Amino acid sequence: MTFKLLFKNLVRGPLTEVAPVADEAALAELAAQVNRVARARLGRTLSIREIDAGSCNGCELEIHALNNIVYDLERFGLRFVASPRHADVLLVTGPVTANMREALERTHRATPDPKWVVAVGDCARNGGVFAGSAACVGGVSAVLAVDLHIPGCPPSPTALLQGLLALVESVSA
Ligand code: SF4
Numbered sequence: 001m002t003f004k005l006l007f008k009n010l011v012r013g014p015l016t017e018v019a020p021v022a023d024e025a026a027l028a029e030l031a032a033q034v035n036r037v038a039r040a041r042l043g044r045t046l047s048i049r050e051i052d053a054g055s056c057n058g059c060e061l062e063i064h065a066l067n068n069i070v071y072d073l074e075r076f077g078l079r080f081v082a083s084p085r086h087a088d089v090l091l092v093t094g095p096v097t098a099n100m101r102e103a104l105e106r107t108h109r110a111t112p113d114p115k116w117v118v119a120v121g122d123c124a125r126n127g128g129v130f131a132g133s134a135a136c137v138g139g140v141s142a143v144l145a146v147d148l149h150i151p152g153c154p155p156s157p158t159a160l161l162q163g164l165l166a167l168v169e170s171v172s173a
Pocket residue numbers: 054055056057058059093094095120121122123124128129152153154
C-alpha cells in the first residue's frame with residue numbers, strides 16, 4: 001500500500017495550479033508610469049505604508065508580490081515604508097476589526113498631509129465575506145475617508161498598480 005501510494009505520488013503531476021505568467025513589459029510600463037506621474041504631480045516618488053486592518057492575508061500576499069523579484073517595484077522608485085510618518089499613501093486591507101480600529105486611526109493621524117487612503121480588496125470596501133461579524137466595524141470607509149478602492153479578492157499586482165496610477169493621476173500638479 002505504501003509503495004503504491006509512493007509510486008502514485010511520483011508519477012502524477014503537481015496538484016497545485018500553474019502560476020500565472022506575469023506580463024513583464026506591461027507591468028514595467030505601468031510601474032514606470034506610476035513613478036513618472038507621482039514625480040510630476042507630487043514632486044517625488046510615492047511612499048506607501050501598508051496596513052492590515054484585519055484581512056485574511058490574501059490581499060497581503062498580492063501586495064508583497066509587488067516587492068518580489070518578478071515585480072520588484074522599488075526599481076521604479078515606488079517604496080513601501082515602515083513608518084506612516086514617511087508615507088504618502090496608506091494601503092489598507094481587510095475589513096476593519098474592532099481591535100484594529102484605533103491602530104488604523106492612529107496610523108492615519110501619524111501620516112503627514114497630503115495623504116491618501118486606498119482601500120484594497122473587497123473586504124476593505126464593505127467587510128466582504130466578514131461583513132456582519134461582531135468582530136468587524138465594516139469596510140475602511142467606516143473609519144476613514146477613502147480616496148480610492150481597488151476591488152478584487154484579492155486584487156492582482158497589476159490591478160494594484162493600475163489603482164495607484166489612477167490615484168496619482170487624480171492628484172492635481
Ligand atoms: S478581499 Fe479576499 S483576499 Fe482580501 S482580505 Fe478579503 S477575503 Fe482575504
